[in-house]
Amino acid sequence: MTTSSVAERHDLEHVPLTSPASTSGLLEVFRKRYLLRLMVRREIQARYARSFFGLAWSYINPTVRFFTFYFVFGIVLGRGGNLENFAIHLFAGMVMVHYFTETVTSGTRSLLSNKGVVQKMAMPRELFPFASMLVSLYHTLPQVLILSTACLVAGWHPDLVGFAAAGLGFLIMMLFGTSLGLMFSVFNVIMRDFGRITQTFINMIPFMVPMMYPYSLIESKFGGGWVHTIVMANPVAEAVLLMQRCFWWTTTEESYAESFPDDLWQRGAIMAAVGIVLLFVAQRVFSRLEGRVPELIT
């Protein structure tokens, strides 16, 4: 036999008796970076395993959607006529929306699709939705590159404030995406309908954010009213505007006052704060419910 022998045990008096199931929640994710890295790598490999186009599917879908939206809103409805560089306006928004929806959908599925591990092995289960978020982020990077290239072609004057805006936008999406992914992953185990419910809401998102139409339109129609309040309470809408501040606005001569709300940054900061609070709430919900996951996941 070629196996190494088992090391001799010593008394473990210095090691405390603890509950084998105890974890420190999301913090565990940072403690288990190696496992997280393996999981992310695996999911990147496995997402398009045995498909001929492989990773290309990450780009085929958004591309097709982009041209559909561009055709309908840019050409048929003529929104592009009033708006400089409409394609970039649209695409900048789509990158954010795509990142968010991917995070939430794959996060929602994450526990169910790892049934085998969840049922049989002890590990901090927060890792699954968290890994989904990172995988989606990984798929977003090339899109940001394409967007940047498009901006350069259109005559881009990037500024640091803009990059800060995009960074804040991504932060907001990460916070909200992770929170929702965490909660929905458990809900989805308890009630399978949940995946479909999420999908229904996610289908609304592209239309509820100012990317196929300019923000000025919402402002002029609903400015100050409750519709405006509701539309702008959507974290994705805020993130999309921040993204446009970085990429689209800097390629145009459009006026800042018309293209964005006056309190763009204040709203962004508040959104990020809300996101942090939501993450704590989501963690509490997750750890309260996840104990029942192994028995419900059959």
Place this chain on the structure above:
Amino acid sequence: MSVTSIVVDDVSKQFSLQYHRTLKKMIMAKMRRQQISDTFMALENVSFEVPQGQSIGLMGLNGSGKSTLLKLISGVMKPDSGQVLTRGRVSGLIATGAGFHQQLTGRENIYMNAAILGMSEAETNEKFDDIAAFADVGRFLDTPVGNYSSGMFARLGFSVAVHVDCDIFVADEVLAVGDRPFKRKCIARMQEIRESGITMFYVSHSAGSVRRMCDRVIVLEKGRVGYDGPVDQGIRYLHYDGSDEGEPDAEEALDEELASDI
């Protein structure tokens, strides 16, 4: 006297049997005044302590709560009431090959599984050759495990689990799969684990292997501890030695053969 390794204190675990999962069925059931949900106790007021280095044979009929107890000790599940405490790292297998990803190769799965069981990258690198040699899947190591035979699959899972540097080793159904040579190898390895002073928690229906591997037997009966004590009496308690059977001789012979085999 060595320290306590596992404490199971008045532990209960209840599962619910959901009869009617869809809204339509639930409404129908309400209208017919049928019960909507029902529960059963998988474990009820189970208590015992295990000192470090002891080897426990967990026995009992199917559905007596053995796997649930293992899941509680390994930390997959949490008890509804009471508490489970363990000292040190728990490893082992609850059904072999658990948590393998069909599309990943054997090699990738070894790394993945080892990481879930708590091994670091350096530790896995160091032990990788041993693990691969023990699993003995040959050139299949770099093909997706979805293509493996069930025996190979089980071998790989067992191989990772027995190479984790742990303080408590939990094993369920380990010998159900695998051919004779591999079973022998497993038993030898588990003896080694036992002799090294690791606490072992071993589920088996085979009186022979329990007699060989364990210092103490716990018998579960419908979620309660029916017997807790020396091995031989435990096996007699379960009538697994064939004394209650119509053909005791045949039964005993079969058991003996198994025992000498594994």
